[in-house]
Amino acid sequence: MFVDTRQAEAAATDTRDTEAIEMSLLLEAVYQRYGFDFREYAPVSLKRRLWRRALGEGLDSISKLQDRLLRDPACMERLLLDLSINVTAMCRDPTCYLAIREKVAPLLKTYPFTRIWVAGCSTGEEVYSLAILLAENDVYGRTRIYATAINQLALDQARHSVYPLDRMQEYTENYLRAGGRRSFSEYYVAAYDGALFDAALSENVVWAQHNLAQEGSFNEFQVILCRNVLIYFDKALQDRVQRLFYESLGRFGTLCLGNKESMRFSAYEDSYEVVDGEAKI
Numbered sequence: 001m002f003v004d005t006r007q008a009e010a011a012a013t014d015t016r017d018t019e020a021i022e023m024s025l026l027l028e029a030v031y032q033r034y035g036f037d038f039r040e041y042a043p044v045s046l047k048r049r050l051w052r053r054a055l056g057e058g059l060d061s062i063s064k065l066q067d068r069l070l071r072d073p074a075c076m077e078r079l080l081l082d083l084s085i086n087v088t089a090m091c092r093d094p095t096c097y098l099a100i101r102e103k104v105a106p107l108l109k110t111y112p113f114t115r116i117w118v119a120g121c122s123t124g125e126e127v128y129s130l131a132i133l134l135a136e137n138d139v140y141g142r143t144r145i146y147a148t149a150i151n152q153l154a155l156d157q158a159r160h161s162v163y164p165l166d167r168m169q170e171y172t173e174n175y176l177r178a179g180g181r182r183s184f185s186e187y188y189v190a191a192y193d194g195a196l197f198d199a200a201l202s203e204n205v206v207w208a209q210h211n212l213a214q215e216g217s218f219n220e221f222q223v224i225l226c227r228n229v230l231i232y233f234d235k236a237l238q239d240r241v242q243r244l245f246y247e248s249l250g251r252f253g254t255l256c257l258g259n260k261e262s263m264r265f266s267a268y269e270d271s272y273e274v275v276d277g278e279a280k281i
């Protein structure tokens, strides 16, 4: 019995080690073949997503997925969607938008022109939410929002500014909880089963593909919003991205993180002052 348990444990360790090797080879292959670098993503969620793609492709090992990825760019596109986790919503976490409205927008009013970077903007919901908030505070007209994401398909969707009509009730509630003062439906027209957002809201938005794991900064910003992105990275990559943000912010710049993210234990913790702890600003 004792020997059986030890053998079973040894076999389980072997499987885990083999899988870790397969994962690392796959990530290296993806990097060499397509240039996408997921080598420093948090391993637990990465493994779950790789397995989801493998099973979705009808494959029973990570190595087989690697083989398919090397030969089939369409499979890479599908994996990219799985890995870049595009879950998002308008005025997601309304307390954050309320805090931006009450504490950040007044500061922006003091600048003649403002550059904001929304890093990891997914399909754009966050960007339209921010544009609405800035417009309601009379600063949108002198703001440029640089909205970036790793995934081109997500950005294409963002540019179209059409979102499912059946989410508008949830978004309206978020908007009101975020201090919205109008009727949310003023910002879109219903077309078939989609809600098409006012083109004026993206007039000052530059959409661009940008990989936080590999690319540097491209401007100096007064505000950087990067919410619910760092959680997917391991500590080393989080540190590099924190450095990128620190170097991309102008003096007295503002950084907004997701509600499970924090500056604690980052090398730049002491370089920031908390504007709103709950809202992670």
Ligand SMILES: C[S@@+](CC[C@H](N)C(=O)[O-])C[C@H]1O[C@@H](n2cnc3c(N)ncnc32)[C@H](O)[C@@H]1O
Pocket (backbone or CB within 6 Å): 083, 084, 085, 086, 087, 088, 089, 092, 119, 120, 121, 122, 123, 126, 148, 149, 150, 151, 154, 210, 211, 212, 213, 214, 226, 227, 228, 229, 232, 258
């Ligand atoms: C869960 S979504 C968050 C979207 C939005 N910020 C929000 O909070 O609703 C994660 C986003 O991170 C982006 N992302 C993941 N890895 C990235 C990377 N290496 N560089 C840039 N964006 C990345 C994905 O494309 C996706 O848009």
